[in-house]
Amino acid sequence: MPSGFIPEHGGQLRELAAEFGIPETSLIDFSASINPLPPSDALVDALCNQMQLRTILTAYPDVNYTALKQAIASYAQVDPSAVAIGNGVMPLLDAGLRALGLRTCLVPLPSFTEYRRVLRACGTECFHLTGNDAKGFAIEADKVIAELKALNAQAILLANPQSPTGQMVCRRELRQLCEVAIALGVTMIVDEAFIDYAPEDSVSQAAAQSRNLVVLRSLTKFFSIPGLRVAYAVAHPEVRIAMESSIPVWPVDSIAAEAARLALADGNAMAATRDANARERNWLADALRSLGLEVFPGKANYLLVRLAQAQDGRKLWRRLIAEHRVVTRCCANFEGMDDRYFRIGVRTNPENRILVRALAEELHSKCNGR
Numbered sequence: 016m017p018s019g020f021i022p023e024h025g026g027q028l029r030e031l032a033a034e035f036g037i038p039e040t041s042l043i044d045f046s047a048s049i050n051p052l053p054p055s056d057a058l059v060d061a062l063c064n065q066m067q068l069r070t071i072l073t074a075y076p077d078v079n080y081t082a083l084k085q086a087i088a089s090y091a092q093v094d095p096s097a098v099a100i101g102n103g104v105m106p107l108l109d110a111g112l113r114a115l116g117l118r119t120c121l122v123p124l125p126s127f128t129e130y131r132r133v134l135r136a137c138g139t140e141c142f143h144l145t146g147n148d149a150k151g152f153a154i155e156a157d158k159v160i161a162e163l164k165a166l167n168a169q170a171i172l173l174a175n176p177q178s179p180t181g182q183m184v185c186r187r188e189l190r191q192l193c194e195v196a197i198a199l200g201v202t203m204i205v206d207e208a209f210i211d212y213a214p215e216d217s218v219s220q221a222a223a224q225s226r227n228l229v230v231l232r233s234l235t236k237f238f239s240i241p242g243l244r245v246a247y248a249v250a251h252p253e254v255r256i257a258m259e260s261s262i263p264v265w266p267v268d269s270i271a272a273e274a275a276r277l278a279l280a281d282g283n284a285m286a287a288t289r290d291a292n293a294r295e296r297n298w299l300a301d302a303l304r305s306l307g308l309e310v311f312p313g314k315a316n317y318l319l320v321r322l323a324q325a326q327d328g329r330k331l332w333r334r335l336i337a338e339h340r341v342v343t344r345c346c347a348n349f350e351g352m353d354d355r356y357f358r359i360g361v362r363t364n365p366e367n368r369i370l371v372r373a374l375a376e377e378l379h380s381k382c383n384g385r
C-alpha cells in the first residue's frame with residue numbers, strides 16, 4: 016500500500032485508484048464537497064435537446080453572457096452590471112488581484128491551497144495568519160485587523176464558509192470587518208464558493224456597492240457541476256469592468272453557461288439540496304461524535320473532523336480507501352493543520368452510513384496507537 020501520497024485536492028479519484036490499484040468506480044468520494052444530488056433530468060434533457068439542434072455547438076457563446084448574468088443577478092439579488100463571469104473561482108481571483116493592483120494580501124490559515132499559486136502568479140505577496148485550532152480556526156476579527164495594520168497589507172482574502180474548516184462568519188460580523196478593513200484602505204476578497212448552503216450570510220449585495228469588497232462565487236459545488244467550469248464575481252460595476260478587461264473573451268463555453276442558467280432557475284432543486292444537506296450533515300455530525308471524533312460545526316456540505324492525539328491519521332485515511340473504498344480529505348497538506356484533521360463531504364444517507372461503519376471498524380480496532 017502506498018504510504019506518502021496525499022492528493023493536492025479533493026476528488027482526485029483517478030490518481031488514488033491508480034495508487035491503490037483499485038477500480039476508480041469502486042470508490043465513494045467524501046473528499047470533494049460536491050452536492051451528492053446530481054443535476055436534474057430536466058436540466059440534462061434540456062441540454063441534450065440543445066445539443067441535438069447543434070446551435071449550442073456551432074455558435075460562439077454570447078460575448079456578454081447577458082442571459083447568464085441576468086440569472087445570476089436575480090439569484091444573488093444584485094444588478095447584472097455587478098456580475099463578472101469566469102471559468103472557476105481562481106481565474107476570477109486572478110482578475111480581481113490584477114484589476115485592483117493588489118501587491119500584498121493577508122490570508123488567514125488554513126485556506127484553499129490554490130490561493131497561494133494565484134497570488135504568486137499575480138505577483139501579490141502573501142502574508143499568512145495562522146488559525147487557532149483551539150477555537151476551531153474561527154476568524155478572529157480583532158486579530159485580523161491588528162495583523163492588517165501591522166503588515167500594512169493592501170488586501171485580505173478569506174473564504175466564507177471557510178474550507179476545510181467549515182467555519183462561518185455571519186453576515187453582520189463580516190460587514191463589520193469589511194467596514195474596518197475599508198477604513199484602513201484594505202480590499203476584502205471573500206470566496207463564497209459554498210455560501211449557497213447559507214445564502215443569508217452572503218455579502219454579495221454589499222460587494223455590488225463597494226469598490227473595496229469583491230465576492231467570488233462558484234456554481235460547481237452546490238449545483239453539482241464541477242465538470243462544467245462556471246463561477247462569478249460580484250463587484251462594484253467599475254471594478255467588474257476592470258476585472259473583465261483581464262479575463263480572456265468567452266471564458267465559459269455555451270453548454271456550461273446554459274447549464275448554469277437552467278440550474279439557477281430551479282428553486283425546488285435548491286430547496287431540496289439545502290434540506291437534504293442540513294438533515295444529513297446533522298445526522299453525520301452526531302454519528303461521528305458518537306465514535307469519539309471531534310466534529311467542528313459547519314453550515315456547508317462538509318465537516319471538519321479531528322482525531323484524538325494518539326491515532327495515526329494517515330494510516331486511517333489509507334485504510335479507509337484500501338479496505339472500505341471510502342475517500343476522505345486528509346488535511347495533512349493544509350498549512351496550519353496535520354494528519355489528525357479530515358474533511359468529510361456530506362453525501363446521501365446510505366453512503367454516509369457506509370463511511371460511519373468503516374470509521375467505526377477502523378477506529379475501534381486497527382488505528383489506535385502510533
Ligand SMILES: Cc1ncc(COP(=O)(O)O)c(C=O)c1O
Pocket residue numbers: 102103104105127174177178206208232233234235236241245246
Ligand atoms: C474554498 C474554495 N474556493 C474555490 C474553489 C474552486 O471553485 P471552482 O470549482 O468554482 O473553481 C474551491 C474548490 O475546492 C474551494 O474549496
